[in-house]
Amino acid sequence: MDIESQYEYPAGVALSKFLEGLRNGKIIASRCEKCFSKHVPPRAYCLDCFKPINEYIEVDPVAEVQTYTRSRLLAVGETGEEIVWVFVRFVDTLGGLLHMLDTATTPRIGLKVKPVFREKRVGSIHDIKCFTAAD
């Protein structure tokens, strides 16, 4: 049995703000009006206070590597080249992003990194080419 089906997912209110930010070369967080916690990627409601969020702010684009891996595997098949995948959390925020680390940077938990934006940006996670050492 073969079934081909395409799915289209809306980014939604909060992630649309984030994607718009990426297109402008900025990192956007949501901020809870009650507990003031900031979340990247932004959320439409506070996971702790269970209140809606209406405030979106730009944050310093410096993140810390929480953990990392090296892989040639993608969802289907191999890429041929080894890629370092990092899970980074922006300073003073909750949440985090999965992304690539540039080949010149040696991965380390605790390393401060920043996003490298592409010149041509369309409002996608791929607007970030990769992360690189912040210093």
Place this chain on the structure above:
Amino acid sequence: MTYFRSMLPMTSEEMVFEAVRKCLDDAGLDAGDVDAVVCGSAPDAFDGYHHKGLVAVEPSGAFAKPFSRVFVGGGTGVGVTISGWWHIASGLFDKVLVVAWEKMSHPYPHAQPLFRSIFEPILEQPLGPNLIWIFALEMRRYMERHRLDKELIARVAVKNKANAMDHPYAQLGAKITVDDVLKSPVLVWPVHRLDISPTSDGAVALLFASEHEAKKITDTPVWVDGVGACLDSQYWTNRDLSYPYYVYLAAQQAYKMAGITNPLKEIDVFEPYDPFTYKELHHLDALLGKPGLAPQLLKEGQLERDGDHPTSPSGGLLGVGNPIAAAGLMKVAELYWQLSGRAGKRQVPNAYVGVAQAWGDLMQVGQVVVCRA
């Protein structure tokens, strides 16, 4: 239970029937004696049947009875156990059949790409994530926190595959060495091939009965003494990857019900969920409530079947196999065999209290059951 195999030449329906028939035969019952059925199986995409719980209706004898399907990802095997217990504990049912199965060999060429849809669609799926990445990230974080090396973690595979050699239904029982694990291909660093359980087909069934009915069925009943279930955030980026706090909370619920205050001293058999080598340690840490204790116990040889704290005496998912929902229920079945003194060559001496745990979805489900002889 059925054999756990990579490509079992049976349909899902046939596997369910085989496991159920063996369970009923063992209990000296027939399908007509069962009041209700709880079934469990992982995502429909694996079987390729929409609403696939329905394939279990006839082969579990559930026709014209209360029938439900429980689904909490990889945690389903213990999730169905908890649901079976709810049925009996409600007082509405005396005999409830619980069956879990998985047929991972249907998707071609491999089940792996189906896991892609587990990731968040806007920011993660466009990166082409492979399911193993997330475990590699978690494993690396766990290793960093407790300063663990691969050599130690590899001993989980050595132990569990050796234990599985005594399990009559096991898929991957083997005598291997730490070196074999370290020299097996790196799939996603630091995860090697032998750190991972296989994809499998298989089914497991257990009968739950009220106290007065259980005593009529067997002289060696095993009692469900405590259950616990807990979910962490849907967003894996919000969690502490080095410690599954949700498993800890689920265990604490079960221990409170069972009157257990010191799990290390009071529990004789541990069956934590071990789809990956490090996961056995990660989960055991949470079952013991002490981050970093499990690797220490492993190092001292205390997790061996003849050690002070036998862990995965069945052979676990690494050795017996990982037909997702059935794998969790296999762990509960192992508690039944161990605590009733029927585990044969795998028997742990003086086994009176055991804990089984399963875990799943996007690394966020904690399901725990405590049983007592």
